[in-house]
Amino acid sequence: MIILGLNAYHPDSSACIIVDGVLIAAIEEERLKRIKHWSGFPALSIEYCLKEANCTLDEVSIVAVNQDKTSNLFKKINYGVQNLNDINFLLKKFTQKSRGYSVRDDLKNHFKPNSEPNIKYVEHHLSHLASSFYPSPFKEASLVSIDGFGDFASTAWGVGRSNTITMHNKIYFPHSLGIFYQAITQWLGFNNYGDEYKIMGLAPYGTLKSRHLLEAVVKKHSKGEFKLNLEFFRHHKLKLDMQWSDTSPTFPTLFNKRLEDLIGPRRMPEEELTDYHLDIACATQSIYEEIFFHILNYVGTLSPNKNLCLSGGCAMNSSANGKIYKNTNFQNVYVQPAAGDAGGAIGAAFEALNKIKGSMQRFEMKHAYWGPSFSNEDIEKTLINKLKIYEYKNEFSIEQLSTDKIISKVTKDLINGKVIGWFQGRMEWGPRALGNRSILCDPRRSDMKNILNSKIKRRESFRPFAPSVLLEEAHNWFEKRDDVPFMMKVFKVIEAKQKLLPAITHVDGSGRLQTVEQKSNPKYYNLIKKFSEHTGVPLLLNTSFNENEPVVCSPEEALKCFLRTKMDTIVLENWIIRRRE
Numbered sequence: 001m002i003i004l005g006l007n008a009y010h011p012d013s014s015a016c017i018i019v020d021g022v023l024i025a026a027i028e029e030e031r032l033k034r035i036k037h038w039s040g041f042p043a044l045s046i047e048y049c050l051k052e053a054n055c056t057l058d059e060v061s062i063v064a065v066n067q068d069k070t071s072n073l074f075k076k077i078n079y080g081v082q083n084l085n086d087i088n089f090l091l092k093k094f095t096q097k098s099r100g101y102s103v104r105d106d107l108k109n110h111f112k113p114n115s116e117p118n119i120k121y122v123e124h125h126l127s128h129l130a131s132s133f134y135p136s137p138f139k140e141a142s143l144v145s146i147d148g149f150g151d152f153a154s155t156a157w158g159v160g161r162s163n164t165i166t167m168h169n170k171i172y173f174p175h176s177l178g179i180f181y182q183a184i185t186q187w188l189g190f191n192n193y194g195d196e197y198k199i200m201g202l203a204p205y206g207t208l209k210s211r212h213l214l215e216a217v218v219k220k221h222s223k224g225e226f227k228l229n230l231e232f233f234r235h236h237k238l239k240l241d242m243q244w245s246d247t248s249p250t251f252p253t254l255f256n257k258r259l260e261d262l263i264g265p266r267r268m269p270e271e272e273l274t275d276y277h278l279d280i281a282c283a284t285q286s287i288y289e290e291i292f293f294h295i296l297n298y299v300g301t302l303s304p305n306k307n308l309c310l311s312g313g314c315a316m317n318s319s320a321n322g323k324i325y326k327n328t329n330f331q332n333v334y335v336q337p338a339a340g341d342a343g344g345a346i347g348a349a350f351e352a353l354n355k356i357k358g359s360m361q362r363f364e365m366k367h368a369y370w371g372p373s374f375s376n377e378d379i380e381k382t383l384i385n386k387l388k389i390y391e392y393k394n395e396f397s398i399e400q401l402s403t404d405k406i407i408s409k410v411t412k413d414l415i416n417g418k419v420i421g422w423f424q425g426r427m428e429w430g431p432r433a434l435g436n437r438s439i440l441c442d443p444r445r446s447d448m449k450n451i452l453n454s455k456i457k458r459r460e461s462f463r464p465f466a467p468s469v470l471l472e473e474a475h476n477w478f479e480k481r482d483d484v485p486f487m488m489k490v491f492k493v494i495e496a497k498q499k500l501l502p503a504i505t506h507v508d509g510s511g512r513l514q515t516v517e518q519k520s521n522p523k524y525y526n527l528i529k530k531f532s533e534h535t536g537v538p539l540l541l542n543t544s545f546n547e548n549e550p551v552v553c554s555p556e557e558a559l560k561c562f563l564r565t566k567m568d569t570i571v572l573e574n575w576i577i578r579r580r581e
Contacts, residue, residue, distance in 0.1 A: 032553065129144075136364070138332070146313075271470060292317075
């Protein structure tokens with residue numbers, strides 16, 4: 001049985017394909033369209049998935065979509081009745097998203113199937129819960145999904161057992177922890193979709209002096225619930241012009257003047273960040289965490305199990321995720337590498353499969369390498385046709401070497417302070433670079449953040465860089481409780497080690513680590529191990545292979561990034577290109 005899962009007409013549009021209960025491929029459309037968080041019909045992603053599964057659309061048993069406009073219908077009607085003054089707004093809101101969007105029509109137009117596709121629509125948050133539970137190692141777990149909105153809800157929780165998910169409760173429109181965080185992100189002058197991670201980076205620089213101001217904006221209620229103080233928001237009153245079709249998603253301002261009266265005028269993007277802005281970021285993260293743990297602690301009372309699966313865009317808040325063990329009774333936490341909306345494609349696919357099969361259909365996702373790969377022959381063609389390799393002999397040394405020799409050369413370059421583009425194997429699923437589309441550096445250098453930002457990334461100086469650490473050595477360097485293969489949790493760097501790792505230790509002494517297992521990624525593991533043999537430090541600084549764009553997918557994109565930046569070395573499978581000094 002072949003299941004095609006889709007996140008369509010929504011930010012981070014994506015596709016995945018499952019054959020007989022096994023995930024074969026998964027990819028976000030942004031990597032192929034080269035537009036960050038691209039939203040629309042993921043035609044290129046579907047094409048890739050069908051190719052990887054060696055099938056046509058006619059051979060697909062079910063197309064599962066992670067939204068269902070008929071879900072939560074009673075709640076929508078009830079809200080409309082209670083808010084009759086807003087009825088015209090509501091009619092526009094709940095019709096505009098479906099107007100002109102048709103998975104069936106787009107499948108027919110793009111892929112010309114001979115028969116009608118069998119489409120199953122799966123409610124947004126059920127898809128999220130399924131996306132974290134079915135690939136997890138747990139047979140039973142508490143499940144929590146938190147995001148902006150999807151199918152009229154912002155939050156959902158329940159319990160997963162075997163092949164069944166039981167939903168216990170939801171938080172409905174207009175209340176949303178994701179909207180709270182996004183609104184303050186906008187107030188701080190970060191207006192692009194997905195900029196919330198910048199607030200996580202800013203928060204440790206601030207204090208809680210201004211927290212009392214934001215405490216009026218969102219409040220806890222009983223049994224894990226919370227509510228926004230809607231006096232400070234506008235998303236529930238106005239027809240917001242959200243661009244989600246064939247584009248990078250855009251959002252209008254979510255807060256109103258009352259919020260500016262409370263905490264001051266919004267910061268413009270070109271304005272300097274002040275101590276007060278840092279304090280607001282710190283307060284925002286603190287209040288988010290308070291409500292986050294309020295939800296988790298209530299959910300923990302619904303089942304005796306101590307396992308937790310997190311999903312939704314807010315599950316990308318790795319700072320909060322790293323504090324779960326200290327603030328709840330959960331003993332094991334799983335977060336899928338594409339925890340946000342892209343991951344809903346996997347959740348919809350597995351939920352549809354379980355409903356059809358009626359028996360356990362799941363697998364444990366131990367790695368995130370589900371995207372395209374390229375052979376040495378593919379890369380050589382790119383070097384000849386795109387780089388025109390023979391025209392650059394005076395600028396670069398270009399060699400095809402064994403893996404062992406490449407690892408030896410790259411280790412020396414790292415020790416000498418070089419910046420390395422590392423491209424190998426299948427591209428990562430989800431937003432994190434995990435050793436296959438990464439830029440690597442020596443974590444011991446105190447100047448490495450500035451070198452990276454000036455040479456390649458050109459991003460805000462307050463944003464930290466992440467470490468990749470050998471799995472068996474991680475406990476010697478971080479105060480961690482479990483493995484972190486997908487870089488979804490922040491843990492403290494052991495105090496005695498912090499001075500040894502200035503390039504990856506954040507201002508609060510933490511790091512968003514990735515644990516690297518030999519079985520999952522032997523080439524990357526062996527590079528870190530070789531670096532450790534020479535330096536005594538079993539980890540590398542790892543950041544995504546890109547420059548203000550989606551993570552590179554193809555050798556051509558990697559080469560273009562290498563050529564337009566000041567990266568020193570690029571490795572493309574067994575090809576190594578180094579700038580001549």
